Amino acid sequence: MDADRNYIKSFVRTVPDWPEKGVMFRDITPIFQNAKALRGTMDAFAQRYISQNVDIIAGIDARGFLLGVTIAYELNCGFIPIRKKGKLPYKTYSEEYTLEYGSAAIEVHTDACPKGSRVVLFDDLIATGGTMVAAAKLIQRMGGVIHEAAAIIDLPDLGGSRKILDMGVPVHALLSFEGH
């Protein structure tokens, strides 16, 4: 398993000072550009969940879509998009979360998740955890059970994975980077 992770990690591109000075941005697009790295990443997650009791994959707008749909396909599950405010056309639940300055909201269709469904929640990266926590609350509001919150990258120094664990939700990331 560890060799595979180093292989995938070698495709993450670090862009310094983006989107603002002092941030080391971890760019996952090179993973997706390479057919083998793409396959290795998707299969690593699919293998983790294939024998577990998972009904639905949810992905957070927009990089969580890059991961979640293929894993749903592999596991023969349905996929739920969790979108930024104003993007979903049908009846929605909405959840606000705070950003460094101000706040934002994400939404889900109210009929997206049957009560009692076991859901794995996907985003590309866990930083401060605000989006993932809000997404987990949306799933729980529909009566869904969060099986795990999953991402390619965790930035543990920013405290997001700790915050998710504190709400009783297990966390799984393929890769971990120090700093932010």
Added chain:
Amino acid sequence: MDADRNYIKSFVRTVPDWPEKGVMFRDITPIFQNAKALRGTMDAFAQRYISQNVDIIAGIDARGFLLGVTIAYELNCGFIPIRKKGKLPYKTYSEEYTLEYGSAAIEVHTDACPKGSRVVLFDDLIATGGTMVAAAKLIQRMGGVIHEAAAIIDLPDLGGSRKILDMGVPVHALLSFEGH
């Protein structure tokens, strides 16, 4: 093939007067929520391209991501995200397109597509075609060749697929709806 298409079409939810009065919005999220409809949709595209000469799948932010990655996975291709302005961290090419009021821009990483690559371009729906035409120009600017522009839904009355064909790019949609 036609039976499959009707099956998939039965999952498209029409939301009247969204995002504005008079528009019949075709909501594809129920396709993704259903494991069989999701699989049928992805496999229909993958079967179309499996024996063709395709190197890369590109998907347009954000609903094009829902389709493109899984099809890249199935075809053992790489995937390129074409994003709304300001979302990609590395060097980008940018292309403007006009909206009903004003304009918007989409971007791609400059190193995303080796010269001569054959690319299938994915979005969920073709309406006026502005985004798809801009995306095709971005791929061509990198020296890529558009093998086909593909979507789940075409709205031929809005003229987008005609506009894409007029630039010499073949178009393929699984479903077609009258009106807009």
